[in-house]
Amino acid sequence: MVPATLAIAWLALGCEPTVLIGTCAEAASGGTAGASAAANADAVTMPWSTSFEQGLCDYHSAQGYCYARHAASLSIVSSPTPHTGKYMAAFTVNADDSTADRSQTRCVRQGVMPQTAYYGAWYFIPELHTSDGNWNLFHFLGGVSEVDSHPLWDVSLVTVDGKLELYVLNFLNRTRSAVSGVPPVPIGSWFHVELKLVRSAQANGELTLYQDGEVALHLTKVMTDDTDWGQWYVGNYAKTLTPALSTVYVDDVTIREEQ
């Protein structure tokens, strides 16, 4: 009788009921959210961070998400040595230019972005790859929603003299800015990438890129956003790499008010 009742109940509830088989632990934070986190569900609050000790739950708890598409994969790993803690995220793509779709796996924070904030993450690239210039580490989108959005800023890697260097791409005016005063990004060791964004819909915004705490690029009087809502992507996205299969490790992702 009990199974029959259960069966009828399921039939009554619809054809594709959702069974929640796993939940994020309530204290999912290491992902520390600001005290005002609950005040505005649409706002990206500060400070926020994740070192992936709770897996991907810090993103989930902050209304973010992670994804992997087109032969990409995402895993939480403990080797090689994380920057801090026990775990880090491993973003793996297969950047084979024979495929039309870009292999990509990233984690996303979204909402109304802070007026001024530092967006940072620690990266570990285990081996050298040659990049055609579109090996993206940070990506900012603006718009009304994810469906109605457009790119704003990229922080990517390009191969220069056989070494990898950061650069910034401004999608609003289609300009590309190289870094200066910093060395190429290291291979086989952690390095910190941080972008300070002073948002402005007019031409009085400001962007500063830091590599391991050193200013690598500073732009002023720029239009940074044309909408309040936005997304920040951290992970691995590549069009063409040699070798094609690439894993980058990411740890200690932060959004903070001060450096």
Next chain:
Amino acid sequence: MSHCTAAGTAAGIAWLLFSAPSAAQSAVPMQLAWQAPANCPQETQVKQKLHDLLGASAVREAPSRLRAEGQIEPIGERFRLTLNIHYDLVNATRVVQASSCEDLSGVAAVTLALLFRAEQNSGAPLTARDLGGAATGAGASADNRSGSDAGNEATRAGNEATRAQHAENASAAAKTASESESESEKPADDEQEPSSEASAGNPSRFRFAFRAPEFRTDIGVLPEPSYGIGLAAGLRQEAWRVLLSGTLWLAQEYESGPFVGYGAHFGRVSGELSGCHGFRFGGFELAPCLLLALDAVSARGTGVGITSTNPRTAFLSAGAGIQGLWSVNRSLAVILGVNARVATSRPRFVSESVGEISQVGPVALGVVLGCEWVL
């Protein structure tokens, strides 16, 4: 018992059977065509004797798949009975010679009565060996009885009864024949109150059947192919069977696509109600089935940062299949079946932070291999 003694016994039984033919002709539960010289018992008399042997209730309640054609020919001063017996596609021929055609008519009636009881008392189909005692098969016939005499045939009939485990033994059959004969002298009583022997030979039409073990595999319910073991119990009535089965499936660990390390631990039990109708081809039976299944699936999300209460869900599916049963003996058959089921509900198993881990497929395809025991 020597052949000579057996011959004498059979001849005696046959003489008793036909020395006082019944006044009333009754229907028999099988098709019988009969040809004999004018001075021998005719079809009406043979059927009457068969009816007397089986009892009225057996005739009314238990249709048979047996068919037979009997022919008696004079061979010099003797007579020869050629009895062609058919059971679905299994055929056999028995040839018996005797000095009396009455004896041969009796042998035919006893033989058919014993086969009828063997058929009714066992859930398994009759085999070529049962029909003819020699290598015969579907679509084939054997004529290797030439030269048998009535006594040998009676001995063979006794052996048949032994093979039919639930049927009476040969002596009981002979006794039945004798008693029926004595009662046939009182046809009115026979019509209204079948003998106790006849009642005993008309068993319950339902038989208990169970299957153990049943090995199952299927795809379409859990994300990976599933393997399970179970058992079933139910009832058989002639070619119909209804079974209720339960299966415990091996647990599965599954990682969802791009999120390495994230997935679920699945557990599953299922129950199935099936109704099948068998079509026999000798010792083999093909049985189309309709089935209704209830799956109960538990799933525990896994991955760094994920906790789970191991929730359960259940869903119904309906479908059809076909089973092949090979009868090892009267009590045991080996089963191999395939089936397809359509789910009435397709639960989605979702884990926070990574989304959908798996979803029950719209169609499940399964295979079952097992043993069926019929009591």
